[in-house]
Amino acid sequence: GAVVSQHPSWVICKSGTSVKIECRSLDFQATTMFWYRQFPKQSLMLMATSNEGSKATYEQGVEKDKFLINHASLTLSTLTVTSAHPEDSSFYICSARSDSGRSYNEQFFGPGTRLTVL
Amino acid sequence: GQSLEQPSEVTAVEGAIVQINCTYQTSGFYGLSWYQQHDGGAPTFLSYNALDGLEETGRFSSFLSRSDSYGYLLLQELQMKDSASYFCAVRSDNYGQNFVFGPGTRLSVLP
Numbered sequence: 001g002a003v004v005s006q007h008p009s010w011v012i013c014k015s016g017t018s019v020k021i022e023c024r025s026l027d028f029q030a031t032t033m034f035w036y037r038q039f040p041k042q043s044l045m046l047m048a049t050s051n052e053g054s055k056a057t058y059e060q061g062v063e064k065d066k067f068l069i070n071h072a073s074l075t076l077s078t079l080t081v082t083s084a085h086p087e088d089s090s091f092y093i094c095s096a097r098s099d100s101g102r103s104y105n106e107q108f109f110g111p112g113t114r115l116t117v118l
Numbered sequence: 119g120q121s122l123e124q125p126s127e128v129t130a131v132e133g134a135i136v137q138i139n140c141t142y143q144t145s146g147f148y149g150l151s152w153y154q155q156h157d158g159g160a161p162t163f164l165s166y167n168a169l170d171g172l173e174e175t176g177r178f179s180s181f182l183s184r185s186d187s188y189g190y191l192l193l194q195e196l197q198m199k200d201s202a203s204y205f206c207a208v209r210s211d212n213y214g215q216n217f218v219f220g221p222g223t224r225l226s227v228l229p
Contacts (some may be wrong), residue, residue: 043221046190093160097214105149105209109160
């Protein structure tokens with residue numbers, strides 16, 4: 001149980017276009033979803049925390065108008081990178097947790113999305 | 119601020135035992151978790167400690183001392199497949215909204 005999927009797994013786009021990444025919890029209801037960015041051989045950098053039905057909480061230094069997050073349901077959150085530029089190229093990972101059971105203290109991670117902006 | 123410290127790299131041979139330490143300084147503390155991440159993959163949960171002491175799960179054990187703001191992950195009978203990055207993470211609020219990850223420790227297991 002506790003499977004989180006991400007789509008797409010990789011995407012290549014031209015500079016200036018927008019890219020949407022979906023994160024779904026497949027077999028549990030995710031009270032909270034997190035979006036991370038990770039550069040090669042580095043740690044996970046939290047971008048934002050989102051709860052279903054409310055606005056995402058962004059970490060300091062993360063532009064909310066550039067990285068749009070929507071958590072429309074308890075099983076789906078989306079991250080849209082607007083007007084992407086080459087410096088936005090990175091590995092984006094989502095995770096989900098719920099307020100019940102073992103997943104209260106544990107985050108279940110999606111497989112990640114590798115974004116390359118040309 | 120909130121910060122976690124881990125060694126950046128650890129190298130050991132197959133069959134050995136390795137300990138990865140984590141010290142933390144956070145605004146709140148509700149538990150310490152450990153995650154494993156292979157290159158190109160997603161982090162996977164290994165263990166969680168909310169109380170002091172040692173938690174054992176197969177070849178992996180995790181220890182916590184809240185008074186020392188310190189924990190470690192112990193890996194026994196190392197295998198080549200254990201080569202990965204290991205992250206400690208602190209849950210710093212009571213509502214599961216704030217998790218702070220450490221910088222990660224890259225473990226290389228040699229034959």
